[in-house]
Amino acid sequence: MADEAINSEKRYEVVTDKEGREYRRTIAHLPNYYRTDANDKFLSSTLDPLVQKGNLKRIDGYIGRLDAYTRDISDVYLQATTQKRTQYQLEPTVTISDIDTASTTPEDKIKFTATYDDFINQLRYFNAPIDNHDRLTKEKIYSWNPYVDLDKLINYREYYWLPNGPSAIAIKTIATGSTTEISVKNLTADGSTVSAYVFSTQEAKSNPSITLYRGNTYKFKVDALGHPFYLMTEPVSSGLASDGSTSILYNTGVTNNGADKGTVTFTVPTTAPDSLFYQCGNHSAMHGVVKIKTVTATTLINVAEDIIGAINYTTSSGVALSNGMKIKFEANVVNSTLHKDKSFYIEGVGSKITLTDIDNLITPESYATETTILYDSVGFDSRPYAKAFYRPDKHDYITIKRDSVDQNAWSRYNRWFHKAVIEATATANGSAVSLLEDDRAKRPIIEFDPNLKLYNYGHIAKKSVALVDDVTTDVFSSMVKQTGYYVDGVEVTDGMRVLFTADTDKLV
Incomplete structure (x- = not known):
């Protein structure tokens, strides 16, 4: 019970309880007349808790899972007060979000989330170095792409x-069933005006004629944004015949016809006409002839246009180069x-x-x-x-x-x-x-990689030679119209390349 009003002078500012703990009382700051029981109850529940002497102890330490990969043996972790708190401690996570998503739901913005332990374990699975976590989470990344074959490295x-x-x-016979993948890009004449398609198998030509064989598959990997690559029966950019209503697109055996960034696949059917056209859907001048032929006993492989320059090639026997x-x-x-x-x-x-x-x-x-x-x-x-x-x-x-x-x-x-x-x-x-x-x-x-410029070295090689003659000083008088000629005991025959180093004529 509070002190009576007549004894209000005994309402001390600081009192001590039986356990020796001090307790500050704000009522002691009121005039004696107002030190009533009612005011004492009110102040003890409102102001008194705010003026008590602090009894908190400062402790420095970490909170969270003790088995996190970031923990060091010298780190001090605060102990949880209960077993459940110990089991469900705060745990670091890795979260990837997309702020540009159209959804207004916050959960839809999160594309990936995982605990930090799972994140590190995944990196460990892929043999990534995980000894330096600062390096793993840096925002600045440096890539390394040297001119070497990384697979061999x-x-x-x-x-x-x-x-x-x-x-x-050995490629002994000609047959159907081969597959050729060819790169197709657009060529600009002056940096702005589009003029032609260029095929990787005929890079020196613009809008070249190409030859395809019935029964073979051709994959045109098109990289020409804004210039859809169509196969047609007539070279008309609109894709319509002169009557304005009949489609002239050729779709038999064709997949993804009209792609400007993707692969147009053409498995040439036996019913294909002898000629088709490839045509840009936006530019009438970008077109070329597609010759369709049938493989016969006399058909020959045009290595320069069928294989060299292609992205991939699979022979008719199923061998992928x-x-x-x-x-x-x-x-x-x-x-x-x-x-x-x-x-x-x-x-x-x-x-x-x-x-x-x-x-x-x-x-x-x-x-x-x-x-x-x-x-x-x-x-x-x-x-x-x-x-x-x-x-x-x-x-x-x-x-x-x-x-x-x-x-x-x-x-x-x-x-x-x-x-x-x-x-x-x-x-x-x-x-x-x-x-x-x-x-x-x-x-x-x-x-x-090939064709790197080497120090003090030529760019284009000469053909190899079979023999080197460092003795003959006048090649033409010694060899021309002779029935036979020997270099180091080897008779020169048709087709041999001989290098003469001693001839006095600098043009030889």
Whole structure:
């Protein structure tokens, strides 16, 4: 009970309870007349709690899950007061939201959320370095895209060094069923006026005529925004005949006709007419002729326009060309003497296919191992003289792709081939796969992209030579109209390339 009014002078400002705790009383600041029981009750429940001496203890520490990856052994965590609080502590999360979403519901703005532990575990699963969490969550990111083959750098254990390369896959016959993927882009004449389509298989030509064969599939990968690529029976940009009502679009066997950013697929039916047209839907001048032919016994492969420059190519027998694969064209299947009865390495699959003549990959003498292969055991027309004696046995982990036009020493020595290519070759040829552990790469391979400009080096290679004559000083008088001529004991024959270094005529 509060003090009586007559004893109001005893209403002390600070009193002590039985347990020795001090309690401040605001009523002590009122005149004696107002120190009544009613006022005491009112002030003890309103102002008194606000003026009490603080009894809080400052504790520094963390709150949250103790098993978080960010925890250090020296960190101080505050203990929860109950078991449930311990089990349901605050836990860091990673959340990705999209503020530009059209929905007004907050939940729809959240595209991804996960606990921090799950986030780190996912990174650990993909073998990401998780020792530095500051680096993982930085907003500034640096990318690294050097002019090297990243697959050889990362998945080097899938590559094998084969001095002679994989066996050649022979292309002996012409048949239907092949698939060709070709890049199609628009060409601007002056930087603003659109003038033509350009195909990756005929880059030097604008709106070229293309030849397709019935039974084959052609995928036109179009990258020409604003210039829809249509296949039509007549070259009219509106897609309508002269009567204004009849559609002239050709859709039989065609998928995604009219795409300007995507793939137009055309499986040529047997009923296709002998000629069609490709036509831009917005520009009448952007069109070309599509010749449709039937594969016969006399049909020849136009390597320059059917394979070289394509993004991907699958033969009629179902062999999908891959980088490093070796193919050989039989004499009766191609229309070019450059490719008849010759073997080539495939490169550039996925962007622009190239063919590298294996006869041009003469191993540099100073890098190679001299072998005991006799020159007479291999015909000159299938293997150059220099190549018969020098073999690239030593693994080279810094190299350049084989299809470099300068035919530098690194490109000519490069003999790395992917395991999948070796296996696919064996399957195509019906032979057993032979993979030796000694031939397998032991460390990352740094293979630079082709056609990089090398210091103090030419850009375009000359064709390889068979013989070098450093004695003859007057070639024309010594060789012309002669019945025979020998260089280092080797008789010069038709088709040989001979380098004369001692001739006094600087034009020779």
